[in-house]
Amino acid sequence: MQRKVLEARIYRAGYKGSFIIQNISLSIGAGEILLVTGRSGSGKSTLLKSIAGLIEIDGGFFDGVIAIKGQKISPNPLVLSKSIFYVPQEPWYGIVGYTVQTDYCHTLSVYGKHCKLELLEAYGLLSIANRVVYGISAGESQRLLWAEALETDTLVILFDEPYTYIDLEGRAVFKKYLEKALSTGRAVVVVDHMPENWEDYEPYMLVLDRGKPSYYGRFRSGVKALDIRSLRRERATSLDVLLEAENVWFSYHGHDPVLRGVDLSLRRREIIGIVGRNGTGKTTLLKVLAGVYNARRGRVRRRGSTVYVPENPLLYFSHPLPREEIFAAEKPSEKALRIVRAFDLEHLLDKPLAKLSSGERRRVALASALVRGYSIYLLDEPTGGLDRYTVESLVEAIAFIAETGSGVIVAHHDPRLTGLFDAEYKLEGGSLQCIY
Structure with a gap:
């Protein structure tokens, strides 16, 4: 039986003694997507930060186990980042370079990848490659983090609300390269308030309600559209x-x-x-x-x-x-x-x-x-x-x-x-x- 790429068992995680999330178990295989959804404040971003080993850096606590291909990994971000790439919902928190090109090239070099500017063009970023990062839009910042996540070789990618600031053309580009990443056996966890965005992928689905799972299984539709x-x-x-x-x-x-x-x-x-x-x-x-x-x-x-x-x-x-x-x-x-x-x-x-x-x-x-x-x-x-x-x-x-x-x-x-x-x-x- 093939081992799952990512397994997580979280007993509790949160901030200052408050259990934001608890009693969550999940697993995801090669080429699969796990969709995490739920109301605002239900703990979705906290879940991703816990898996990425970032919650303690953010002043919180984590009690649980993370395993990559069956091997337990220390909940240390420096260790986990070798296997997991985390893209935050607010993209300005994930960018460290001075310009678009320097951030992109620096990130790829950290993961042992060569900086190919033609890939910036593929993601619609070449025209702003020399722009300082604080002068680009939120949507362009989000595209930059996509490019970095999808062009590295980490086994797992965590996307927090990847469509928040993105136009329709950008979504089409994202889907193209996401499918490429899935075809190479990478596992993807995505947080989204709009499950219908992912129905075509038939993902597994985790619904959080006040920090606890209320549903975990195959994708189910039936969410009433907003009129x-x-x-x-x-x-x-x-x-x-x-x-x-x-x-x-x-x-x-x-x-x-x-x-x-x-x-x-x-x-x-x-x-x-x-x-x-x-x-x-x-x-x-x-x-x-x-x-x-x-x-x-x-x-x-x-x-x-x-x-x-x-x-x-x-x-x-x-x-x-x-x-x-x-x-x-x-x-x-x-x-x-x-x-x-x-x-x-x-x-x-x-x-x-x-x-x-x-x-x-x-x-x-x-x-x-x-x-x-x-x-x-x-x-x-x-x-x-x-x-x-x-x-x-x-x-x-x-x-x-x-x-x-x-x-x-x-x-x-x-x-x-x-x-x-x-x-x-x-x-x-x-x-x-x-x-x-």
Whole structure:
């Protein structure tokens, strides 16, 4: 009988005496995929960090056994990294090089591989090979980590929400090289809130519920699709313009323009979606609209208070605890408490933000913005790391604030949001093209 590539038995793992995950046993063979899913905060990322030997570095504890091809391995990341490549959900935490090329070549050299720049082209990264890593988009960062993971020879790859920031073209590239990796006998564990993304692979499936397995076996479908249109209420958009961009140009120092003559207006009670390929400038556009960056040419008019919620929630926070971040040291209003309940945050209010999952931090950031009440909301990838139920709460919240007179712009790659917007635009070549 052929040994499994990866076997893990986790008795308990977590932070400061709190059992985030417990009583989990799993195994995966050569060329197989294990899909891990469950609600935000159920312990999926903690599971991957435990398998990779990273949880103790992150201030947590681990009690369990990891085996590679039947041989027990010390839960030391330096030992495990020889056999396991971990790709975090927040890609900026997995990059150490100064430029795209130096990070890629350094990582491959660690694993004894030659740096072949033609592979960067295959992953759509050659054109930005000399860009500094802090100047590339989250989607491009995620592609870079994919390339590194899939081009090494580790027996196991752990992907945490690999589609969070990725456009449709990027997903096709990922699938192509993932299938190549599987054909060579590598084992893959993937965390995803959207199981339907993996149905064609017929993977094994582990469903976590509050840190414990509620299902482990062959893939099963039947997850009800999110019907955005049923959540929206009819509302009449106003003629009052809250935000207006006229002939806006923007470029980073030493680079070609990212935005080229962008025109856009946002009215009261209007929800606008912005899509586009990775690296086309969606985040840059939101930052210019918010006033984080100044337009090089043209002008932006804002008529009302404005909030920009970035794709990395940690850049938004100014307090260590969710309670302080959401309530701002004031007595919670009934509105604030309703929002906290809607985003299922009551049990997290006194837990340090640094110890929350990516999805939980995003929920806190969105709740904080909604509680404060702004005229203009600029949301960058707000559904990243969120399960179906939290996305449903988010959509209802966005619809509600639009009804009360605010305007909302959402930059996203999430197909679940189809039907939310009054208008949607595609950013391509620095210009906005109206889709509808």
